[in-house]
Amino acid sequence: MKSVVSYPDRGKWGKNSWRGNTSGYIIKDLIEHFKPSLFVDVCEGSGTSGDVCREMGVEYIGLDLYKGQDFTKDYILSFLPRPADICFSHPPYHSMIRYSGSVWGKCPVEGDTSHCKSVDEFLEKSQVMLLNQREATKDGGIYTTLIGDMRKNGSYRSFQADFIGMMPKNELLNVVIKVQHNMMSNKTHYSGKFIPIVHEYLLIWRKSAKSLFAIAWDTAKEIKRQVASTWRSAIRIALMKLGGQASLQEIYREVENIAQHLISKNRNWRAKIRQQLQYHFRNVQRGVWAM
Incomplete structure (x- = not known):
């Protein structure tokens, strides 16, 4: 085969x-x-x-x-x-x-x-x-x-x-x-x-x-990672459109434009964006982030 x-x-x-x-x-x-x-x-x-x-x-x-x-x-x-x-x-x-x-x-x-x-x-x-x-x-x-x-x-x-x-x-x-x-x-x-x-x-x-329980748990963790990756990608695209560096408020507005499918499922989406910025992006000055 x-x-x-x-x-x-x-x-x-x-x-x-x-x-x-x-x-x-x-x-x-x-x-x-x-x-x-x-x-x-x-x-x-x-x-x-x-x-x-x-x-x-x-x-x-x-x-x-x-x-x-x-x-x-x-x-x-x-x-x-x-x-x-x-x-x-x-x-x-x-x-x-x-x-x-x-x-x-x-x-x-x-x-x-x-x-x-x-x-x-x-x-x-x-x-x-x-x-x-x-x-x-x-x-x-x-x-x-x-x-x-x-x-x-x-x-x-x-x-x-x-x-x-x-x-x-x-x-x-x-x-x-x-x-x-x-x-x-x-x-x-x-x-x-x-x-x-x-x-x-x-x-x-x-x-x-x-065990089946372990498989289900691993799958749940994988799905969680995939969702986190999607948020990260949305923020990266937003920063790319904003010239590679932008204020938090600008990032909020741009992500809101390009990722409605994520925002509609998470009422705390601004907190999610802040979390992903802290984990995966660079804080160049107070309230300003870059790739």
């Missing part, structure tokens, strides 16, 4: 009629590279992973919402004889393809992340899925997900960046870019400067021995 993979033919595994079905070759590559004894797929779909595992002689367990297992509520490990060597998922890409009530079943089913009402809801449930996968994986084992980007109503969302950001950094092992073939959008001719999405990401983590 390399950092970029391309499978023009999706292979004989699973069913071509199942929308969004991935190529069995990526499952084959995962097995050949990591050599698992137990492979688990928590979004089995039409059964591609199971077909590959049976052909390669690997013990397999496939779970899916249409089979009655909901990764947003059910503890994956409770369905397994032992922790998995590889725990794989290929979840819906938010609302790009609706599954329950469309690909299968007669009506939408609770727990189907393709029916999330917002991106935030999708990400929250996706993090539950990833932490659930992690808990179902043995220490030193692999948990992995295949996810794409989404463009909708003129807005572009890179879910792989979100997924990486909400899981432990020290467990991320690889990011593999998978070229997409035979997509419905490939038959469309686009005009102007539109760039079609023709790739997905296979995100691969190796589970450490840390």
